[in-house]
Amino acid sequence: VKSSIGLIGLAVMGQNLALNIARKGYKVSVFNRTAQKTEEFVKNRVKGEEIEPHYDIKDFVESLERPRKIILMVKAGKPVDDTISQLLPYLEPGDLIIDGGNSHYLDTERRFKDLTEKGFLFLGMGVSGGEYGALHGPSLMPGGSKKAYSLVEDILLKIAAKTEDGPCCTYVGERSAGHFVKMVHNGIEYAIMQSIAEIYHIMRDVLDLPTDEMSDIFKEWNSGELNSFLVEITYKILKRKDEETGKPMVDVILDRAEQKGTGKWTSQAALDLGIPTPSINLAVVERIISHFKEERTKLSKLYNKRRSALQKSEEFLKDLKDSLFFAMFMAFSQGMWLISEASKEFSYNVDLFEVLRIWKGGCIIRAKLIDTLRRYISDENAHLLESEEVISLLKERIGSLKNVLKVSIENEIPVPVLSSAYNYFMSLTEERLPANLIQAQRDFFGAHTFERVDKEGVFHINWEEGEIG
Numbered sequence: 001v002k003s004s005i006g007l008i009g010l011a012v013m014g015q016n017l018a019l020n021i022a023r024k025g026y027k028v029s030v031f032n033r034t035a036q037k038t039e040e041f042v043k044n045r046v047k048g049e050e051i052e053p054h055y056d057i058k059d060f061v062e063s064l065e066r067p068r069k070i071i072l073m074v075k076a077g078k079p080v081d082d083t084i085s086q087l088l089p090y091l092e093p094g095d096l097i098i099d100g101g102n103s104h105y106l107d108t109e110r111r112f113k114d115l116t117e118k119g120f121l122f123l124g125m126g127v128s129g130g131e132y133g134a135l136h137g138p139s140l141m142p143g144g145s146k147k148a149y150s151l152v153e154d155i156l157l158k159i160a161a162k163t164e165d166g167p168c169c170t171y172v173g174e175r176s177a178g179h180f181v182k183m184v185h186n187g188i189e190y191a192i193m194q195s196i197a198e199i200y201h202i203m204r205d206v207l208d209l210p211t212d213e214m215s216d217i218f219k220e221w222n223s224g225e226l227n228s229f230l231v232e233i234t235y236k237i238l239k240r241k242d243e244e245t246g247k248p249m250v251d252v253i254l255d256r257a258e259q260k261g262t263g264k265w266t267s268q269a270a271l272d273l274g275i276p277t278p279s280i281n282l283a284v285v286e287r288i289i290s291h292f293k294e295e296r297t298k299l300s301k302l303y304n305k306r307r308s309a310l311q312k313s314e315e316f317l318k319d320l321k322d323s324l325f326f327a328m329f330m331a332f333s334q335g336m337w338l339i340s341e342a343s344k345e346f347s348y349n350v351d352l353f354e355v356l357r358i359w360k361g362g363c364i365i366r367a368k369l370i371d372t373l374r375r376y377i378s379d380e381n382a383h384l385l386e387s388e389e390v391i392s393l394l395k396e397r398i399g400s401l402k403n404v405l406k407v408s409i410e411n412e413i414p415v416p417v418l419s420s421a422y423n424y425f426m427s428l429t430e431e432r433l434p435a436n437l438i439q440a441q442r443d444f445f446g447a448h449t450f451e452r453v454d455k456e457g458v459f460h461i462n463w464e465e466g467e468i469g
């Protein structure tokens, strides 16, 4: 019997996805560049699932029923192109390749065009949820063409995470829409992670709380409106002790954050499309700053921080909690706005309501807040702010956020993402920004012209005229 689907790339994500598909009753052929990985996978992890290992790419392709469906779970970048080139000689028009990695959307755009021209089908599919999600139900964000999607829809719906609103998978949109949406998912992920980290920083260095106590607080928050995967793992992380030293695990982990690029790509795309995503941008910047550990250590000796311990109080904990809610909201606001703009600009035809639905389960940014966002999202209100109820929801928390920012400033704690959420909101709700002065400056030094508030047209004046000296 031929296999229903093939999977290439047996790192942990690939292994888990293959097992997930097989456990839903589909026969899966697998292939990996190095045979040893395939052998180990079959030996150690395949227990009765219908998974057929292959050690030759041609045999692998021939083991699949037609039209062939092949999921690539290989590293983003050149490995994806290499694998596609390797496959092509054995495929027939109408066969489908699905790239399930974190590919850059422009790569997906190029591959989609190239493969479509050759008569093949292609889906660029965002897969979120890490190793656990891949095995037990990820959030899937496939984009490409409806026709390609319909070939694998039944499989994808079965392996995806489930919520009361259905499986966390939908056809996201045309061409590279799936990978674009996954990229923004990661941008939001960066902003929320950094917001949580800033709150933790205040708890650690201003409130002087033991990690166990911080854990209890995050745990309590997770049972309310902040309920989310990232808050959940935070309280679990803070509970964990290092086996060697007995210290809290977070205290023995070096404060230098890594990144594989998806957050940075989100900011780059946002800057190119002209959509403000300050919280995402600053989350990326803060990871970059964290990298300069040696510089920070040297500079910290030159500048002694002013820190005065603040007593923990119920009020201030509520301020922290409300600030995190506010920051999370702004991360989604910026991300959804960016997706909406990209959808228009690139004719993706993305359904924003559906995107939020498939983020309700399986993915890293799943959060109770998404239910609230879904009540207000629309193409006309992609940033979610244009609603009296939303504004009052935020207004109720603005006092808390101000207080947290005040305490952070007084204690010289960097809070780039919490303050970016505040400034983003305050800028958007300001009728008259000081950009008039910027226009005047531009016109002064470069005759770049300006518009006037009182009449139509473009103007330029000679700014030096009449000046004395």
Ligand code: 6PG
Binding pocket: 102, 127, 128, 129, 130, 186, 189, 258, 259, 260, 261, 262, 263, 363, 364
């Ligand atoms: C997911 C995650 C995942 C991402 C890692 C690491 O949705 O499951 O977003 O796709 O690759 O979390 O990302 P960084 O290395 O850039 O932090």
